[in-house]
Amino acid sequence: MGKTALITGVTGQDGSYLAELLMEKGYTVHGLVRRSSTFNTERIDHIYQDPQEPGRKLVLHHADLSDGVALVNLLRELRPDEVYNLGAQSHVRVSFDAPMYTADVTGLGTLRLLEAIRASGIDTRIYQASSSEMFGATPPPQNEKTPFHPRSPYGCAKVYSYWSTVNYREAYGMFAVNGILFNHESPRRGETFVTRKITRAGARIRAGLQDRLYMGNLDAVRDWGYAPEYVESMWRLLQRDVPDDYVVATGVPATVRDFLQAAFTAGGLDWTEHVLFDPKYERPSEVDALVGDASKARDLLGCEPAVRWRELAELMVEADIAALDAELSGARVRIDR
Ligand code: NAP
Numbered sequence: 001m002g003k004t005a006l007i008t009g010v011t012g013q014d015g016s017y018l019a020e021l022l023m024e025k026g027y028t029v030h031g032l033v034r035r036s037s038t039f040n041t042e043r044i045d046h047i048y049q050d051p052q053e054p055g056r057k058l059v060l061h062h063a064d065l066s067d068g069v070a071l072v073n074l075l076r077e078l079r080p081d082e083v084y085n086l087g088a089q090s091h092v093r094v095s096f097d098a099p100m101y102t103a104d105v106t107g108l109g110t111l112r113l114l115e116a117i118r119a120s121g122i123d124t125r126i127y128q129a130s131s132s133e134m135f136g137a138t139p140p141p142q143n144e145k146t147p148f149h150p151r152s153p154y155g156c157a158k159v160y161s162y163w164s165t166v167n168y169r170e171a172y173g174m175f176a177v178n179g180i181l182f183n184h185e186s187p188r189r190g191e192t193f194v195t196r197k198i199t200r201a202g203a204r205i206r207a208g209l210q211d212r213l214y215m216g217n218l219d220a221v222r223d224w225g226y227a228p229e230y231v232e233s234m235w236r237l238l239q240r241d242v243p244d245d246y247v248v249a250t251g252v253p254a255t256v257r258d259f260l261q262a263a264f265t266a267g268g269l270d271w272t273e274h275v276l277f278d279p280k281y282e283r284p285s286e287v288d289a290l291v292g293d294a295s296k297a298r299d300l301l302g303c304e305p306a307v308r309w310r311e312l313a314e315l316m317v318e319a320d321i322a323a324l325d326a327e328l329s330g331a332r333v334r335i336d337r
């Protein structure tokens with residue numbers, strides 16, 4: 001019998017890559033999908049299996065991280081070997097506009113899930129999607145021993161989730177781990193995060209569909225990696241003998257301006273001719289620099305991300321150009337890369 005996993009946030013960037021990875025490894029994957037008035041399964045449509053399909057390996061369930069009772073019922077029914085908590089209101093800028101909602105889903109949602117595991121009395125391992133955003137104002141390089149100083153409601157909610165995960169490990173002996181992941185991107189990245197906003201705009205400007213791109217702080221430094229490599233780290237964290245917390249990062253810094261220049265150059269464009277500043281995209285309090293020291297994950301888990309920010313910028317522009325070309329020619333746009 002293969003293992004069973006439950007992924008919250010299966011419709012997101014990471015959830016979709018993780019579902020693919022686990023299915024390849026022979027898992028039966030259960031995905032938690034929140035109700036939406038429009039389809040929200042685009043990232044997993046290519047691996048979707050009809051309920052009528054015998055022996056299907058991907059099963060979707062409607063539930064929400066704000067609904068603790070639904071989580072208990074789901075866990076009692078499924079009794080998964082592993083739970084990956086990737087569901088969240090994950091946008092930092094939006095968390096300033098919706099702080100209570102962010103605290104509820106990104107913070108309390110984790111507690112609800114941990115309590116649901118406890119209440120259902122099942123023996124399962126849980127991965128919590130912690131974030132480098134928790135380090136906030138503490139200068140780089142950041143590792144597992146670096147103090148947290150969050151700078152957004154999102155960062156605060158993630159700190160709450162981080163410590164709740166540690167607490168359930170210490171209090172109840174639960175196999176509960178935090179992956180403290182630095183920014184990771186892909187062609188499936190949400191369109192309003194900075195990398196995808198840039199690569200999507202590059203493709204559209206190149207095609208003559210728009211001329212300007214309004215941006216916020218170009219001086220921010222991030223450590224950008226490639227999402228498919230990072231979901232492999234999530235799985236590795238849960239396969240250890242002893243539960244522990246790990247930073248996952250490339251250790252290579254770049255500014256938003258660097259990424260912008262690399263992406264536009266890859267699309268044959270000069271970014272200075274198209275980019276304008278709009279204070280709307282600034283944050284009330286910014287995280288200036290995140291650069292990870294992932295030596296623990298490298299030494300103990302064998303995680304060594306290979307794709308660096310420049311290559312990432314290029315592959316994302318290339319994917320957005322291909323998707324736009326397909327859309328303009330009337331072909332169905334595939335999202336399976
Ligand atoms: P994402 O693309 O924004 O996906 C978030 C997922 O959470 C989506 O499936 C979303 O559903 C779901 N979700 C939102 N609200 C929910 C609710 N109330 N109940 C249940 N599910 C809900 O994020 P991602 O980039 O894949 O990141 C995955 C996780 O890692 C998140 O927790 C994020 O905070 C964390 N993280 C990400 C990064 C990064 O650089 N990507 C770095 C560190 C940590 P819809 O599809 O319906 O919106």
Ligand code: G4F
Nearest residue numbers: 090092131132133182183192193194195215216217220281
């Ligand atoms: O792409 P971003 O929105 O990502 P941010 O804030 O670093 O958060 C992401 O990474 C976290 C890990 O550290 C995750 F936990 C979180 O869920 C999310 O995935 O912004 C990156 C930087 C920021 O400094 C922002 O101020 O880009 C700057 N930026 C400049 N102009 C912009 C823009 N960000 C966005 N989204 N849009 C802009 O126009």
